[in-house]
Amino acid sequence: MARMKFICDAERCIECNGCVTACKAEHDVPWGVNRRRVVTLNDGLPGERSVSVACMHCSDAPCMAVCPVDCFYRTDEGVVLHDKDVCIGCGYCSYACPFGAPQFPSNGTFGLRGKMDKCTFCAGGPEANGSEAEFEKYGRNRLAEGKLPACAEMCSTKALLGGDGDVVSEIFRNRVLVRGKGSEVWGWGTAYGKPSTGGSQQAKPEGKKS
Amino acid sequence: MSMGKAALLLSCAAFALAACGEKTAGAAKKSDAPAFQGSTGASAYSASGWKAGDQSAWEQQMRHRNQGQNEYSRAPMQP
Numbered sequence: 001m002a003r004m005k006f007i008c009d010a011e012r013c014i015e016c017n018g019c020v021t022a023c024k025a026e027h028d029v030p031w032g033v034n035r036r037r038v039v040t041l042n043d044g045l046p047g048e049r050s051v052s053v054a055c056m057h058c059s060d061a062p063c064m065a066v067c068p069v070d071c072f073y074r075t076d077e078g079v080v081l082h083d084k085d086v087c088i089g090c091g092y093c094s095y096a097c098p099f100g101a102p103q104f105p106s107n108g109t110f111g112l113r114g115k116m117d118k119c120t121f122c123a124g125g126p127e128a129n130g131s132e133a134e135f136e137k138y139g140r141n142r143l144a145e146g147k148l149p150a151c152a153e154m155c156s157t158k159a160l161l162g163g164d165g166d167v168v169s170e171i172f173r174n175r176v177l178v179r180g181k182g183s184e185v186w187g188w189g190t191a192y193g194k195p196s197t198g199g200s201q202q203a204k205p206e207g208k209k210s
Numbered sequence: 211m212s213m214g215k216a217a218l219l220l221s222c223a224a225f226a227l228a229a230c231g232e233k234t235a236g237a238a239k240k241s242d243a244p245a246f247q248g249s250t251g252a253s254a255y256s257a258s259g260w261k262a263g264d265q266s267a268w269e270q271q272m273r274h275r276n277q278g279q280n281e282y283s284r285a286p287m288q289p
Contacts, residue, residue, distance in 0.1 A: 071239060075242060075245070077245065081242065083237075083239045085240070086239050126242040128243065129247060130248075131250055145256040145257055146256055146259065146260050146271045146275070147257050153275075164272055164273055167276040168276065178282070
């Protein structure tokens with residue numbers, strides 16, 4: 001199995017925020033924390049594009065590299081997770097992340113910064129799979145239930161794809177070939193540009209560029 | 211060596227080694243169980259079609275589930 005990956009098709013995203021809502025509802029994410037959000041460029045202008053952004057579960061994650069207490073780990077499926085019992089809430093990961101994925105609940109006096117919270121690819125955390133402790137700290141563990149992330153499964157236009165990188169890339173490649181454009185999707189090179197061990201070079205979708 | 215010097219040396223050594231028994235601050239990172247092992251307590255929310263603990267069945271379930279995001283497999287194109 002390849003690594004778990006997200007990709008958002010900016011040609012399809014309609015900025016409905018269904019992914020954001022699905023994430024918040026699924027994991028009981030506290031007020032002020034957005035594990036996923038929709039970013040719109042050229043809002044209201046011709047060529048407007050929206051893209052759903054969360055933790056991209058980087059192969060060489062900068063958050064892991066800078067964490068002073070080494071609270072991050074990567075699962076066998078390539079999902080980057082962290083242990084909140086080890087996190088000290090310093091915020092270094094927030095500065096290091098190019099996607100703004102690490103979030104910090106400010107629910108105390110003087111805007112106290114709590115432990116870091118981020119997208120878990122619906123894979124929970126180091127607590128027992130599906131336990132109450134895991135839900136309290138990290139939210140639902142859908143992967144252990146045989147499901148994929150709620151945001152991708154709930155996306156009405158299927159702009160947001162999430163799951164096994166090989167399958168996701170195949171779905172997206174087919175889509176690009178059918179419609180004839182979109183191979184220049186943002187983040188594609190980062191997410192799929194370097195195929196994992198062996199295999200054919202199937203990373204870059206081919207299609208006529210718009 | 212006088213008794214005074216010996217006592218001073220011993221106290222210095224005790225002071226210097228005092229931190230050696232200190233426990234590491236903070237919690238140790240816990241290990242995580244793989245997703246294919248399933249949820250504890252047979253979650254009522256688990257999807258059917260795979261058996262917890264069977265890695266290949268779980269991977270197959272993931273690939274099958276992924277096709278739910280593929281509109282061309284859900285609603286094939288008309289000729």
